[in-house]
Amino acid sequence: MCVTLITGAASGLGWALAQACQARGDQLLLTDLNQDLLEQRAASLTATKVISLAGDICDEQVQLALVDACLAEFGRLDVLINNAGITHRSLTQRTAPEVFRKVMAVNYHAPLELTLKALPLLKASRGQIVAVGSMASWMPVLGRAGYCAAKSALAQALEVLRGEVRRDGVRLLLVYPSFLATPIEQNALGADGQAASHARTTLGTLHSAEWMADKVILAQAQGLERLFPDRRTHLASLLWRLAPSFFHRQMCRRFAAELH
Template identity: 65%
Template sequence: MHSVLITGAASGLGWELARVYYAKGCNLLLTDINAEGLAKRVNELGTKRVLGLAGDITDPALHQQLLHTCAERFGRLDVLINNAGITHRSPTMQTDPAVLRKVMAVDYQAPVELTLRALPLLRQSRGQIIAIGSMAGWMPVLGRAGYCAAKSALSQFFEVLRAETTRDGIRMLLVYPSFLDTPIEQNALGGDGQQARHGRSTIGTIRGADWMAAQILSAQIQGRERLFPDRGSWLASLLWRIAPGFYYRKMSARFAAEMG
């Protein structure tokens, strides 16, 4: 029976991923900084196949606990899903550098460090890494400088790691969603580090987390290496590369309300 470790699993995409992998009969180790919410999710699934371990995903001690628990309770790790993330909505020049550091720590440094620590288990199972990136890592999105930077770094790191771990039999799926209806946007940070006070601007269709989770499971089963689920955002990323001036004009008009 396959074992799956999912970060950021108490809500949004992480919870929907937990549901679809649970339905496939997998053992689950779920983690989230929201201890109360995580406990409710574990109780909702309510079997010995599901474990929860709450903590701050940027804490290396949590990484060690997660992998020790996975090895001890399930005997293996087949799929590591780096899903936990945060974002911000704030003009760059009005953003405290501490906000940028926090976004980078959660969205880039944490999944990198957890993955490196998990490699021995993944080698044993010839398992798979799934990293949840963003189309914001492929094209600039105004008011999201820290988030764009973190997701771009995530993409580059895992593309290099993909090539270097091929001989170990470890597969990798990089996922590039666009705008999803999840708590990551509801809990977005403002420039002062508090919850953002204005609503978000969007491009393209806002998808449900359940739809996205089903797409990810399907892509993993098919052995795909990259998933771009939203065609509109993919075309926008091409526009950025082909006609960056035009892209900036359109982006500036769409996100004017966020720029003040």
Template identity: 65%
Template sequence: MRVVLITGAASGLGWELARACHARGDALLLSDLDAAGLAARVAELGEERVLGVAGDITVGEVQGQLVSACRARFGRLDLLINNAGITHRSPTVHTRPEVLRRVMAVDYHAPLELTIASLPLLRESRGQVIAIGSMAGWMPVLGRAGYCAAKSALAQAFEVLRAEIARDGIGLLMVYPSFLDTPIERNALGGDGRPAQHPRSTIGKVRGAAWMAGQILGGADARQQRLFPDRGSWLASLLWRLAPAFYYRQMSRRFAGELG
């Protein structure tokens, strides 16, 4: 039986990943900041092979608790899915520093730190790590400076980490989704740290979380290194590199609402 640790598992993509993994017989260690929501999800799946640990994933003690709980309850870890995330929708110059720091802490520092803490277990199983990045880490998006920076840092760090842990037989899949219909956008922060008041701008097709979960687990089963599930966004990232001035003009028109 495979043991899977999923962060941000109480809703959205994390919950769909949990449901899919549970349906195929995996044991689950689920984590989320929303303690009540997490408890409801664990109850829904049943506690026979599911354990929930609530807490702020950016806190080192919580990361250590997850690793300790995984070893104590299951004795192994086969797959770590770094899914928990947060975003903001606000012009850079109108975004408080604490908002930018929070986004970086959740989207970059926490997944890297949890992955490093989990390596002893993953070495034993010759397991696998999944990190949920974003196409926003490959190209600029108006109103998302902190998010773009965090996802760019995540991608660079994990691309380096991949080569370093490959010697231990550990695989690493970086996922680069585009716009998803999940609570991360509905709960986006504004520049003052409160929920963003304006509707989000998008480009391309907005995908469902269940569809995305299937793509991710299929990529993991194939031991892929990178997954670009939305071809339109992948092409847009190439446009940014090949014709940046044209890309900026198109983005400025499409995302004008992000500037307030």
């Protein structure tokens, strides 16, 4: 039976992934900053063994506690899903430095550090690392400089790690969703670190968390290394590589509202 650790598991894509993983028979360790909601979610999953451990994923002691809990409660770890994230909607030149630092800490430092701490267990099980990235990791988006930078940094770091741990039997799946109907955007930070005051601009179809979770589960079963979940996302990634200036002009037109 597979043991899966999911970060940011109390809502949005993390919760959809928790349900999908249990449906295939996984035992789960769930973590989230929202302790009350996390405990409610964990208690509702009864088909297999599920434990929860709330805390700030940026805290090194929380990271160590999660790895220790995997060993103590299950004796192993097969899949680490780095899902927890935070975004902002604010122009680069107006954004306070602490906003950039927070976005980078949650989206880059925390998942990379947790991954490295969990690596001995993943090597022992010849397991898998799943990282929920974003189209923003390879395409620029007005008003999202910190988020784009953090997701890009994580993707690059894990692509390097992929080559380093392949011989240990550890697999990596990097997921590149577009726009999802999840709380990450509802909780976006503004330039001053408070809640963003304007609605987000989207591109393409707004998919549900459940739709995305099903895609991730299927990609794992197929042994994919990178997941572009729909045709538009895949074509956009190719266009950015082949014609970046054209792509940049189109992006600026589409997200022009961010300038105002």
